[in-house]
Amino acid sequence: MESCCFEPQWPADELLMKYQYISDFFIALAYFSIPLELIYFVKKSAVFPYRWVLVQFGAFIVLCGATHLINLWTFTMHTRTVEIVMTIAKGMTAAVSCATALMLVHIIPDLLSVKTRELFLKNKAAELDREMGLIRTQEETGRHVRMLTHEIRSTLDRHTILRTTLVELGRTLALEECALWMPTRTGLELQLSYTLRQQNPVGYTVPIQLPVINKVFSSNRAVKISPNCPVARLRPLAGKYIPGEVVAVRVPLLHLSNFQINDWPELSTKRYALMVLMLPSDSARQWHVHELELVEVVADQVAVALSHAAILEESMRARDLLIEQNFALDRARREAETAISARNDFLAVMNHEMRIPMHAIIALSSLLQETELTPEQRLMVETILKSSNLLATLINDVLDLSRLEDGSLKLDLGTFNVHAIFKEVLNLIKPIASVKKLLLTLNLAPDLPEYAIGDEKRLMQTILNVVGNAVKFTKEGSISITAFVTKSESLRDSRASDFYPMPSDNHFYLRVQVKDSGSGINPQDVPKLFTKFAQTQSSATRNSGGSGLGLAICKRFVNLMEGQIWIESEGLGKGCTAIFIVKLGIPEHSNESKHSFMPKGPPSRGQTTFPGVKVLVMDDNGVSRMVTRGLLVHLRCNVTAVSSSDECLRVVSQDHKVVFMDVLMPDGFEVAVRIREKFTNCHERPFIVALTGNTDKLTKETCMRVGLDGVILKPISVEKMRTVLSNIVEHRRLFEVM
Amino acid sequence: MDVLSHLHRQIADFTASLHREGFLDEQFTQLQKLRDESTPDFVNEVVSLFFEDCEKLVTNMARALESQTVDFKQVDSSVHQLKGSSSSIGATKIKNICIAFRTYCEAKNREGCVRCLQEVDHERVLLKNKLQTLFRLEQQFVTAGGSIPALQ
Numbered sequence: 001m002e003s004c005c006f007e008p009q010w011p012a013d014e015l016l017m018k019y020q021y022i023s024d025f026f027i028a029l030a031y032f033s034i035p036l037e038l039i040y041f042v043k044k045s046a047v048f049p050y051r052w053v054l055v056q057f058g059a060f061i062v063l064c065g066a067t068h069l070i071n072l073w074t075f076t077m078h079t080r081t082v083e084i085v086m087t088i089a090k091g092m093t094a095a096v097s098c099a100t101a102l103m104l105v106h107i108i109p110d111l112l113s114v115k116t117r118e119l120f121l122k123n124k125a126a127e128l129d130r131e132m133g134l135i136r137t138q139e140e141t142g143r144h145v146r147m148l149t150h151e152i153r154s155t156l157d158r159h160t161i162l163r164t165t166l167v168e169l170g171r172t173l174a175l176e177e178c179a180l181w182m183p184t185r186t187g188l189e190l191q192l193s194y195t196l197r198q199q200n201p202v203g204y205t206v207p208i209q210l211p212v213i214n215k216v217f218s219s220n221r222a223v224k225i226s227p228n229c230p231v232a233r234l235r236p237l238a239g240k241y242i243p244g245e246v247v248a249v250r251v252p253l254l255h256l257s258n259f260q261i262n263d264w265p266e267l268s269t270k271r272y273a274l275m276v277l278m279l280p281s282d283s284a285r286q287w288h289v290h291e292l293e294l295v296e297v298v299a300d301q302v303a304v305a306l307s308h309a310a311i312l313e314e315s316m317r318a319r320d321l322l323i324e325q326n327f328a329l330d331r332a333r334r335e336a337e338t339a340i341s342a343r344n345d346f347l348a349v350m351n352h353e354m355r356i357p358m359h360a361i362i363a364l365s366s367l368l369q370e371t372e373l374t375p376e377q378r379l380m381v382e383t384i385l386k387s388s389n390l391l392a393t394l395i396n397d398v399l400d401l402s403r404l405e406d407g408s409l410k411l412d413l414g415t416f417n418v419h420a421i422f423k424e425v426l427n428l429i430k431p432i433a434s435v436k437k438l439l440l441t442l443n444l445a446p447d448l449p450e451y452a453i454g455d456e457k458r459l460m461q462t463i464l465n466v467v468g469n470a471v472k473f474t475k476e477g478s479i480s481i482t483a484f485v486t487k488s489e490s491l492r493d494s495r496a497s498d499f500y501p502m503p504s505d506n507h508f509y510l511r512v513q514v515k516d517s518g519s520g521i522n523p524q525d526v527p528k529l530f531t532k533f534a535q536t537q538s539s540a541t542r543n544s545g546g547s548g549l550g551l552a553i554c555k556r557f558v559n560l561m562e563g564q565i566w567i568e569s570e571g572l573g574k575g576c577t578a579i580f581i582v583k584l585g586i587p588e589h590s591n592e593s594k595h596s597f598m599p600k601g602p603p604s605r606g607q608t609t610f611p612g613v614k615v616l617v618m619d620d621n622g623v624s625r626m627v628t629r630g631l632l633v634h635l636r637c638n639v640t641a642v643s644s645s646d647e648c649l650r651v652v653s654q655d656h657k658v659v660f661m662d663v664l665m666p667d668g669f670e671v672a673v674r675i676r677e678k679f680t681n682c683h684e685r686p687f688i689v690a691l692t693g694n695t696d697k698l699t700k701e702t703c704m705r706v707g708l709d710g711v712i713l714k715p716i717s718v719e720k721m722r723t724v725l726s727n728i729v730e731h732r733r734l735f736e737v738m
Numbered sequence: 739m740d741v742l743s744h745l746h747r748q749i750a751d752f753t754a755s756l757h758r759e760g761f762l763d764e765q766f767t768q769l770q771k772l773r774d775e776s777t778p779d780f781v782n783e784v785v786s787l788f789f790e791d792c793e794k795l796v797t798n799m800a801r802a803l804e805s806q807t808v809d810f811k812q813v814d815s816s817v818h819q820l821k822g823s824s825s826s827i828g829a830t831k832i833k834n835i836c837i838a839f840r841t842y843c844e845a846k847n848r849e850g851c852v853r854c855l856q857e858v859d860h861e862r863v864l865l866k867n868k869l870q871t872l873f874r875l876e877q878q879f880v881t882a883g884g885s886i887p888a889l890q
Binding site: 356363364630 | 760764765768769771772774776777780783784787788791818819821822823825826827828834837838840841844
């Protein structure tokens with residue numbers, strides 16, 4: 001201030017003044033350029049939060065610079081204006097700088113905290129990076145596991161599975177060696193089964209009770225083991241420095257029986273295999289956690305794959321077994337069928353073969369009886385006759401029984417008189433009974449229907465058999481036969497406990513009881529009665545003959561008739577009661593004509609002669625032909641008689657109403673077929689009737705098969721012929737006449 | 739009338755005896771029933787045809803049985819024919835012999851066959867005589883004025 005009143009005195013302080021002058025100048029310059037720089041750089045960076053602070057700071061600096069600049073003028077004389085400007089500038093500068101100083105107090109902590117946040121974020125970023133790295137590694141691992149699993153599970157062959165596991169593991173984890181130890185059959189040792197590098201591992205075995213192995217087996221994690229333990233020493237140490245780390249994991253060997261429906265297999269299975277994995281030696285690699293996890297997962301997968309393979313093996317084996325069994329069964333069935341058909345053939349042939357000699361024996365014996373014989377000879381001949389009759393019956397019985405056995409027997413249903421059957425049985429038995437002086441009584445219930453539908457012949461056979469047995473085994477006393485319709489309440493029989501017949505509208509159950517006062521039967525023997533060929537061994541019965549077949553056949557007949565038969569006896573000497581129940585049908589109208597096919601007598605309205613009816617007779621036997629012809633002529637038919645099949649085919653025409661042919665001619669049946677072919681329109685074709693002296697089933701069946709309209713048994717009476725023609729002419733019905 | 743009734747009874751008795759002795763059976767009766775005004779000689783014709791046939795068959799069979807190797811099939815078929823014919827006219831005895839004859843044929847028993855053949859021939863001759871007697875009686879009856887239906 002003093003300097004502004006004086007004239008500038010340069011000489012002493014001129015240098016100092018000069019320097020001050022220059023410094024002030026530079027200060028002002030700097031002070032002006034700093035805000036410029038700031039503005040320039042701030043404009044460049046987009047992110048600077050404190051702009052207005054900058055403005056303030058800039059103003060402060062500018063004003064400072066201005067002050068220093070104005071200071072330049074104060075070195076020399078200056079006017080009052082300059083003084084004022086200087087004062088104002090200084091004043092403003094003071095104000096702004098104080099404001100700035102106050103502002104900075106607020107701002108600097110903020111700025112500092114920005115720094116801390118920045119540090120914090122950097123750390124966070126580093127951490128996230130680390131984690132990312134981890135996830136990526138896990139992802140890698142997962143991929144590897146999937147790939148491994150895929151490889152392992154893509155095959156069901158046990159060896160391939162194991163080999164693939166080792167190979168893939170080796171590749172994924174870059175292992176030096178990987179080995180699998182399987183338990184031996186005895187379960188006491190582990191045997192080296194597969195290795196990665198060696199193709200055919202020598203059969204090293206290691207006892208299973210080693211502590212290290214137990215340690216591995218007791219945990220389901222992969223366990224690091226020492227490279228020196230026996231399971232890890234797979235190759236001779238080739239002087240390598242540090243063997244790589246070794247890890248072992250257990251592989252459960254699941255057995256089929258572990259998979260029960262209700263409990264998932266817990267690892268209570270005792271059998272494990274051991275998988276040993278070795279990292280390359282001389283590398284600083286360590287087992288990472290994710291690698292261990294990979295190994296564990298793979299071990300589990302392998303276990304599953306192995307068990308699948310085992311199951312498949314089982315099922316393939318079972319299937320092969322089944323195929324074999326099927327084959328064997330099929331063969332057995334075919335053999336059985338062959339046997340059955342062979343037996344049937346045999347029976348059929350024997351039937352025929354046995355009957356011819358029987359026939360001859362019986363015929364010749366009867367002839368013999370007619371000749372002159374001494375009493376001795378007569379006795380012998382009579383015995384022969386009786387025996388042969390018995391034999392014939394036996395043959396018939398056996399044949400019947402075999403037919404019953406294979407179910408080929410069918411009942412011949414027809415309407416018959418129920419009372420008449422019993423009366424006939426009585427008549428047949430009466431002579432024998434009276435010889436033995438037995439009292440025979442028959443008791444028919446009043447509500448027993450007069451007519452019924454059933455197999456008359458076999459029902460009679462059954463009744464006859466039962467009554468016959470009663471008579472046979474009774475030495476004295478009485479035999480009583482009762483027959484009645486059974487109601488449901490009385491069906492609760494101890495012996496027939498599983499038989500509950502349901503009477504319905506058109507059926508009824510006939511119950512027949514035959515009680516005798518004879519020798520009785522031991523209750524233990526009762527079940528044997530109905531088995532074929534079995535005889536009760538008591539001496540009383542042995543003499544009475546009988547083949548043991550009768551009751552067996554009865555039982556089968558009764559069963560066919562949907563009934564039951566049983567015998568009750570209180571013991572030896574106490575007589576016995578034979579009871580059977582059969583199901584019979586009720587005919588619709590009780591007084592309908594009882595004839596199944598043909599009226600047995602002359603029809604009420606029928607022609608007695610058939611004038612103009614054209615018939616053709618074919619028979620190669622002259623006499624038969626003449627007789628048949630005469631018969632038909634007698635009935636006033638227009639008869640043409642031919643003796644050969646060719647002639648027959650030539651002569652037959654639509655005008656002929658009937659063709660009678662002897663079917664035992666060489667091509668009798670063939671002619672029938674040809675005639676049918678010739679007249680395809682049924683309405684105009686002549687009826688074809690077979691004349692035959694042979695009534696066996698085969699002939700009848702052949703007739704029906706060939707399509708003949710009827711069969712007549714020779715010799716033919718006038719009445720029979722009349723009935724036949726009447727049926728044809730009037731009713732145009734298919735028929736069969738015996 | 740006496741002659742007629744006498745003849746009638748004779749015929750009836752004779753026929754009955756033939757039935758009883760087993761020469762004829764029901765079939766023959768049926769044949770007789772077929773006789774009427776239009777065919778009075780029916781039975782005669784049939785019977786003569788039968789005997790012709792029978793003779794022929796017997797001759798054939800005798801020749802077959804005499805040869806070195808017997809063709810039993812042929813013999814069997816002849817027997818079958820004979821059986822058929824005899825049953826058609828009701829010649830019971832011959833029919834029964836035929837049945838036994840067939841058994842021998844099946845068994846290829848030459849002695850048995852020869853024996854049966856002899857029997858058949860024997861029976862044939864017998865039956866022929868008997869029937870001739872019957873026909874003669876019937877002729878007499880008809881000449882005496884009897885009518886055929888009365889014979890049934």
